[in-house]
Amino acid sequence: MKKTVLLFVYIFVFMFAASGAHGQITEDETAGKAILEKLQRKEVVCANLTDNDFNLLGDYYMGEMMGSSHKTMDKLMVERMGEQNERLMHMAMGKRFSGCDTSASFPSQGVGFLPMMGMMGGWSSPSNYQPNSFNSMMGNYFGGYPTMGYGGFGWLPMILWWILIIVIVFLLVRWAAGGSRTIEGKHERTALDILKDRYAKGEIEKKEFEEKKKDLSG
Structure with missing residues (x-):
């Protein structure tokens, strides 16, 4: 009986191991929201944004999509793709969802994560900088993406995992x-x-x- 209890404790700890990063993620989301608000007020334009700005925007949009699951998904992406590709994922989301570059490429290693984020967040790509506007999840959110990486079966590796x-x-x-x-x-x-x-x-x-x-x- 003790073994069973310990096993469930280990599983619980593993699932919430990313909780220590919550403070940093919240800070990045706040910074991303501030950049988005400047875009909405026309105080800055897309051409003046840096890669780090788009990374912060991506953090904000991902937080809007996934809520409390954001930190868990970030940890999983780092484990599967590495920190650099996780950053590239955020940058691509920031460019696409802000409307600055709707054809920005995601890293090929991240193809399996997109359907999962869509299912967990129930969120589609925004238009006109509005993070809560719902379009066709499989159309706009994954717009143009099925031709990359694993093609139309990009969701398969993540489901199998x-x-x-x-x-x-x-x-x-x-x-x-x-x-x-x-x-x-x-x-x-x-x-x-x-x-x-x-x-x-x-x-x-x-x-x-x-x-x-x-x-x-x-």
Whole structure:
């Protein structure tokens, strides 16, 4: 039983391991929102924005899409693609969703993440700098993207990845639960069971066995 409990604790810790980055992500989202507001007020134009500005814009849009799942998705992208490609993903989102460059390319390693972000966030590409405008998720949000990377099957690697994770967790839980039952079963052996085993192995005579059995039964 202890193994099962510990396993679920480890899974819980793994799922929320990215929580330490929450402060930084919130700060970046705030900075991205400030840049977006300047674009809306015409205080800056797209041509004057830097790569870092688009990275912050991408952080903001991703936060709008995914909410509390943002930090978890960022951590997963870093693990799968590396920090540089995760930054390029943010930059591409910043350029596309701000309308500054609607054909900005995503890194090929990130193709599997786009459908997942769409499903988790239920969000599509904005128009006219509006982060909450809903268009066709598969049309505008992934506009032009299916021709890149894995093509129209870009969602397949990510789905297979999560299926694999679920299967592994399921097998680990079954293994831990089975081990717990085995251990508990051993603890449930009675003195009479042990006495019978000793008699079966020839360690004690029949007379001694009957006497001890009588004592235990009494």
